[in-house]
Amino acid sequence: MCRILLVEDAVPEAQALRALIEQHPCAGAIQLESCTFSQVRKRISQGPRVDALFAPVDAPGDRPTCGPDERAGIALVRELQDRGDLPLTVYCTTRAAYTSAVYGTDHQYLLLAPYSPTEARNALDKLFGLLGHRAASPLALRSNGTVHIVDPADVVYVKSMGRKVLVRLSDKRLLESYAALSELEQQLPGSFVRCHKSYLANMEHVVQASSDGLVMDCNEAVPVSQRQYRSVRDALMSFSAL
Known part of the structure; x- marks a missing residue:
């Protein structure tokens, strides 16, 4: 079972992404959870284990760890990375201008809205491969x-x-x-x-x-x-x- 945490502050983009995840051929092996951006750190620290995180780059709210040119979603991933709690991460953004900024943090994929079914499928396939095939259907x-x-x-x-x-x-x-x-x-x-x-x-x-x-x-x-x-x-x- 692959447990995916989807940050759903950005609507309707998050709803579209949820639909694409649920259409994946291995959807039966996915346990999809959602939370707001402000709840992510608490959810990951308190368990159960999150295998993959779909994180918006331009998340709402200010974070004290953000640099002057850093987006809140990137700052969150950096925090989780520094404390050793970062799951496999797929960044999501509506703005191509932010795409280069994510490469200073660990992540496995970058999705640009409006989300392509092919790109969403590729992101999930990569996650499944990295998770040791736990979510791969026989x-x-x-x-x-x-x-x-x-x-x-x-x-x-x-x-x-x-x-x-x-x-x-x-x-x-x-x-x-x-x-x-x-x-x-x-x-x-x-x-x-x-x-x-x-x-x-x-x-x-x-x-x-x-x-x-x-x-x-x-x-x-x-x-x-x-x-x-x-x-x-x-x-x-x-x-x-x-």
Whole structure:
């Protein structure tokens, strides 16, 4: 279960964001709470544990810790960061002018209103990947007349073969299933990266990366297309740094 705390002072933006969170494929594994900006510190300090915080950059109210050019939401995140209480954080703002200011604090994503369903999905996927797949829904893969229920954390890579996919699992099983790679990409969490038009790789299982391909912890290589190399490299750097 992934517990998300949504600061809802900014209406209707917060209502729109709540709707997008509730539409995510893993919504059944999300426990969504809300509070006002003034209640955030108390809620986080008193538990239960908050896994992720959606924090408005330009929050209402003055805070004594704000610098002359600092927004209240950024000051709040800085406070939580300094005292070691900061959950994974997604900043939300209606003003593009504030986007550069957030990079002085720890955060995982920045959403700019009006919120894009795709960007909201990407933010949640990244959070789920960083939370160790606690919120990732299991996959149901039909193979040779049997339905296999698979934890996404156990998937090393997925390879497309026409109307089928090959799914390599960490226990060395190789499942062949009728599915589209694009459909599985939508179901899998943010730890998966499209490294080739025919491959998805789980960054949790990458042990080596180069322009020639990815070496996985099952001692198999997964190709990286020249077109995808830069985005794969950046994704791996961000993933391994957190």
